[in-house]
Amino acid sequence: MHISEGVLSGPVLISGAALTVVGTAIGLKKLDYDQIAKAGMLAAAFFVASLIHVPIGPSNAHLILNGLVGILLGWAAFPAILVALALQSVFFQFGGITTIGVNTLIMALPAIFCYLIFGRLIHKSPRTATVAAFACGFLSVLLGGLLLGLALIFTEENFLEVSGIIVATHIPVMIIEGIITAICVAFLRKVRPEMLPGYLSPDDGGQRTEDR
Amino acid sequence: MTEGRIRNCQSVFRLLSSVIFLLNPFKGLIMKPGSLVFSIVVFFSLAVAPSASAHRVNVFAWVEGDTVYVESKFPSGKKVKAGKVLVLDSRGKELLTGLTDDQGQFSFKVPKRTDLIILLIAGQGHQARWTVRADEMAHLALGKSTAAEKKSPPEPSRMVSKPSAGTVAEVSDPGIKRQELEAVIESVLDQKLQPIRRMLADMQQEGPGVKDIFAGIGYILGLVGIGAYVHSRKKKG
Numbered sequence: 001m002h003i004s005e006g007v008l009s010g011p012v013l014i015s016g017a018a019l020t021v022v023g024t025a026i027g028l029k030k031l032d033y034d035q036i037a038k039a040g041m042l043a044a045a046f047f048v049a050s051l052i053h054v055p056i057g058p059s060n061a062h063l064i065l066n067g068l069v070g071i072l073l074g075w076a077a078f079p080a081i082l083v084a085l086a087l088q089s090v091f092f093q094f095g096g097i098t099t100i101g102v103n104t105l106i107m108a109l110p111a112i113f114c115y116l117i118f119g120r121l122i123h124k125s126p127r128t129a130t131v132a133a134f135a136c137g138f139l140s141v142l143l144g145g146l147l148l149g150l151a152l153i154f155t156e157e158n159f160l161e162v163s164g165i166i167v168a169t170h171i172p173v174m175i176i177e178g179i180i181t182a183i184c185v186a187f188l189r190k191v192r193p194e195m196l197p198g199y200l201s202p203d204d205g206g207q208r209t210e211d212r
Numbered sequence: 213m214t215e216g217r218i219r220n221c222q223s224v225f226r227l228l229s230s231v232i233f234l235l236n237p238f239k240g241l242i243m244k245p246g247s248l249v250f251s252i253v254v255f256f257s258l259a260v261a262p263s264a265s266a267h268r269v270n271v272f273a274w275v276e277g278d279t280v281y282v283e284s285k286f287p288s289g290k291k292v293k294a295g296k297v298l299v300l301d302s303r304g305k306e307l308l309t310g311l312t313d314d315q316g317q318f319s320f321k322v323p324k325r326t327d328l329i330i331l332l333i334a335g336q337g338h339q340a341r342w343t344v345r346a347d348e349m350a351h352l353a354l355g356k357s358t359a360a361e362k363k364s365p366p367e368p369s370r371m372v373s374k375p376s377a378g379t380v381a382e383v384s385d386p387g388i389k390r391q392e393l394e395a396v397i398e399s400v401l402d403q404k405l406q407p408i409r410r411m412l413a414d415m416q417q418e419g420p421g422v423k424d425i426f427a428g429i430g431y432i433l434g435l436v437g438i439g440a441y442v443h444s445r446k447k448k449g
Contacts, residue, residue: 002268002337003337004268004269004337004338004339004340005339006339006341007333007337007338007339008337031439033440033443033447036436036439036440036443037436037440039436039439040432040433040435040436040439043432043435044428044429044432044433047425047428047429047432048425048428048429051420051425083431083432083435084428084432087427087428087431087432088428090428091420091424091425091427091428092268092420092424093268093420094268148336148337151337152336152337162335162336165335165336166336
């Protein structure tokens with residue numbers, strides 16, 4: 001899901017970069033002290049996940065983990081993904097420096113969208129939480145694929161065909177990321193519930209500790 | 213042999229990267245049962261991976277005789293099938309286009325003696341470029357070099373005419389003209405250099421290594437440190 005250098009036209013690059021700047025500013029504002037370490041860890045996970053290829057089917061796609069980053073970080077997913085993508089483009093030559101804004105938007109926007117929809121649900125009953133987490137991991141990749149198709153609309157022209165191919169090749173990735181996100185959320189609920197955003201601490205009389 | 217070695221390296225670093233990936237986000241929690249399933253899922257997906265990727269694409273081109281050969285691959289070694297190849301001159305004017313075959317290869321006759329920019333469009337936002345310099349085609353009989361060839365034949369005859377009759381016979385004896393010799397050397401060299409070109413192409417197309425992974429994670433840790441520092445300054449002030 002990385003767009004290479006020189007594919008997109010100027011206006012697309014600039015608008016992508018502008019929206020990423022806005023998103024990153026919001027993310028940094030909402031990133032408080034306790035979350036910095038978590039954001040770093042998830043940025044590292046996101047950075048490395050792109051090296052893990054999913055071999056199922058005709059696809060040659062790799063893990064993205066934007067759903068996991070989104071559900072655990074909320075708006076702070078923007079700076080985390082931006083940093084990870086910048087490093088990927090420098091060290092792995094995935095994507096490119098000029099396309100960093102658009103690429104960040106493609107992966108971070110679905111993550112935040114899913115966080116806003118499913119973020120509250122992961123503290124409900126275990127079954128609801130699992131379903132919500134799976135949907136979060138699944139949908140983040142799906143929406144990312146659609147956004148990628150949208151970004152390419154000005155160069156490849158046929159939106160339906162391009163996004164169709166992208167979504168089809170990412171179906172195994174969606175399922176795997178859904179499972180990973182569900183397992184991570186289920187695990188964190190048991191071991192470190194305070195790591196999940198919107199957690200209501202029983203000690204604080206129901207006060208939100210990390211409402212970001 | 214080199215291919216096998218490259219593949220070995222790749223699998224090693226993939227395994228390493230998976231270990232980092234597992235250790236990093238959930239440090240200290242790894243031995244607990246919940247994460248066991250998680251690690252199994254990730255390891256499974258890694259162990260089976262026959263390496264194929266689509267986030268970067270490589271293109272490599274060289275001149276052989278009067279033909280330019282283009283080879284394209286994803287870093288994993290998978291060929292780019294039916295990728296669009298655009299050939300531009302140094303001013304960005306399109307000279308010709310084509311599609312790569314099942315081997316990820318494409319070849320065309322040199323259309324013009326200039327720097328050729330070869331642009332590979334592999335779809336889904338993947339694109340790469342390679343420049344073939346004009347001096348790689350210096351031996352070709354296009355434009356300038358033909359003039360040089362026309363000039364060259366008189367030279368030996370002039371040389372020959374000066375010495376005495378005895379040496380004339382000796383010089384003309386070999387019966388090989390300079391151009392013919394050049395052509396033979398050219399083709400032999402092309403053959404001999406083929407494996408080296410392939411090796412260069414493979415080296416150029418290697419994926420990221422362990423060094424890159426650790427470097428990236430180091431940067432992220434540094435940024436976390438900076439963030440923590442900035443916050444601690446705010447608290448004091």
